[in-house]
Amino acid sequence: MKKNIFSILLGLIVIQLFGCGSNISSSMGASIVNPTPSGGGVGDTTWSSVLLTNITLSDGTLNPGFSQDVVAYTTQVPNTTGSITITPIAEDPYAQITIEGQILSTGQTSNPIALVANVPRTINIVVRSGNVGEQKTYSVTVTREPSNNANLSNLTLNNATIAPVFSSSTIIYSSIVPFTTTLVSVTPVIAESTATLKVNNALINSGDNFPVNLTPGYNIINILVTAQNGIDTKTYTVVITLGNSDANIQSLDVVDQANIPINIAPTFDKDITTYIVQLLDTTTAIRVATVAADTYSEIKVNNVIVVSGFQSNNIDMLSGVNTITIHITSSDSSTQRTYTILAVKP
Numbered sequence: 001m002k003k004n005i006f007s008i009l010l011g012l013i014v015i016q017l018f019g020c021g022s023n024i025s026s027s028m029g030a031s032i033v034n035p036t037p038s039g040g041g042v043g044d045t046t047w048s049s050v051l052l053t054n055i056t057l058s059d060g061t062l063n064p065g066f067s068q069d070v071v072a073y074t075t076q077v078p079n080t081t082g083s084i085t086i087t088p089i090a091e092d093p094y095a096q097i098t099i100e101g102q103i104l105s106t107g108q109t110s111n112p113i114a115l116v117a118n119v120p121r122t123i124n125i126v127v128r129s130g131n132v133g134e135q136k137t138y139s140v141t142v143t144r145e146p147s148n149n150a151n152l153s154n155l156t157l158n159n160a161t162i163a164p165v166f167s168s169s170t171i172i173y174s175s176i177v178p179f180t181t182t183l184v185s186v187t188p189v190i191a192e193s194t195a196t197l198k199v200n201n202a203l204i205n206s207g208d209n210f211p212v213n214l215t216p217g218y219n220i221i222n223i224l225v226t227a228q229n230g231i232d233t234k235t236y237t238v239v240i241t242l243g244n245s246d247a248n249i250q251s252l253d254v255v256d257q258a259n260i261p262i263n264i265a266p267t268f269d270k271d272i273t274t275y276i277v278q279l280l281d282t283t284t285a286i287r288v289a290t291v292a293a294d295t296y297s298e299i300k301v302n303n304v305i306v307v308s309g310f311q312s313n314n315i316d317m318l319s320g321v322n323t324i325t326i327h328i329t330s331s332d333s334s335t336q337r338t339y340t341i342l343a344v345k346p
Contacts, residue, residue: 048129049092050136055125058085058109060142071138079145083112086123086140094130099123117194118146118228146228149192152236155223158185158209162238171236177214178332179244185209186221186238194228214242217296243332244294249339252326257285257314264341273338279345285314286343288324296331303327317345 051068060075068091077084088097090106097104100123102111115121125138151168159181162173168191177184190197190206197203199210200222212221223236248270254262254277262283264275270293279286288301292308299305301312302324315324326339 048094048134049090050095050127050129050134051091052088052125052127052138053091054089055138055140056087056089057140057142060084062140071136072141073139074141074143076143076145077115079117079147081115081144083114084123084142085112086110086125088125088127088138090127092130096128096130098126098128113142115142115144117144119144146230147192147194148227148229148232150195150225150227150232150234151191152188152223152225152234153191154187154189155236155238156187157238157240158187160184160240171234172239173237174239174241176241176243176332178334179216179242181214181242183211183213184240185211186223188223188225188236190225192228196226198224198226212240214240216242216244241296241331243296243330243334245330245332245335246293247297247328247330247335247337248293249290249299249326249328250293251289251291252339252341253289254341254343255287255289255311256280256283257287259287262286274340274342276342276344279317279343281319281346283317283345285316286324287311287314288326288341290326290339292328294331298329298331300327300329301325317343319345 053068055062055066055073057075059081060077062073062075064070064073086099087107087109088104090097093106095106097106099110100113104110113121113123120141120143122139122141125140126135127138128135153168155162155166155173157175160175160177162175164170164173186199187207187209188197188199193206197206200212202210204210212219219240219242221238221240225234227233250270252264252268252275254264256262262277262279264277266272266275289311290299290306290308292299295308299308302315304312306312322343322345324341324343326341328337330336
């Protein structure tokens with residue numbers, strides 16, 4: 001009985017093995033020809049990757065250099081770079097890449113991304129697999145160098161005119177205001193909004209009016225512009241002359257070529273404008289010295305500027321009457337006066 005049962009079971013096993021052999025072979029073969037690919041390729045629907053193989057920038061260099069396993073990078077670009085583009089390369093050709101809300105394919109360049117000077121901008125690159133739904137984020141932090149612009153774009157006075165006409169490359173200006181003026185306001189405007197501004201060492205905002213109290217004579221206003229980088233600076237200077245309407249002189253002296261004084265007639269009086277000097281026949285030249293009532297007025301002797309209190313250059317003398325003119329312009333340019341010397345040489 002036991003022998004019969006064993007024979008029956010053995011027969012069933014043999015039938016199962018040989019009768020269904022094709023199914024077993026097929027099942028074993030599938031496990032060999034469809035392993036998970038290690039690299040993947042076009043048309044492969046079972047493989048996906050969220051890795052990048054490269055990131056290129058329109059400007060700057062990745063730090064550190066690109067590696068699939070490194071997800072965070074930095075770079076620095078010149079201040080002149082106002083925007084940057086990024087081109088990512090994905091390992092999976094079917095991967096979807098998103099940069100700043102823009103969906104890209106592998107190798108496609110992003111739209112320009114605006115940069116602000118001295119403000120780091122972190123740009124995320126999100127890679128989503130082609131068919132699995134996994135994702136990986138790479139980031140590039142871009143720093144645009146601070147500005148080196150230390151220029152003014154404009155410079156004005158509230159009740160006076162500067163000379164020459166303003167130019168950002170011209171750093172020295174002058175102005176003459178009436179003697180009755182006690183205060184002026186200077187208004188500088190910086191060319192680059194990130195620069196800082198000081199007037200006579202006081203920090204002010206671009207476009208603000210800065211009042212300056214005036215004293216008789218020269219008043220110097222220094223305007224210091226410091227670029228955003230804190231290194232580049234430029235100083236603009238305005239010299240304001242508090243003028244006077246007085247065009248008189250207080251004294252008049254004449255000397256010969258040996259510096260020997262020569263009398264004038266009549267005796268000097270500021271209200272007398274014509275004088276005579278009698279020369280020797282040996283006098284070959286004379287010099288004239290005047291002192292202006294207003295130190296800052298302009299003195300010209302025979303149309304040559306002479307500083308108040310100083311002698312003119314030698315003026316050659318010929319036989320006969322030699323005419324010498326002394327022209328005074330008040331420091332506020334409102335008044336002019338001319339004195340005349342008639343030098344008579346035998």
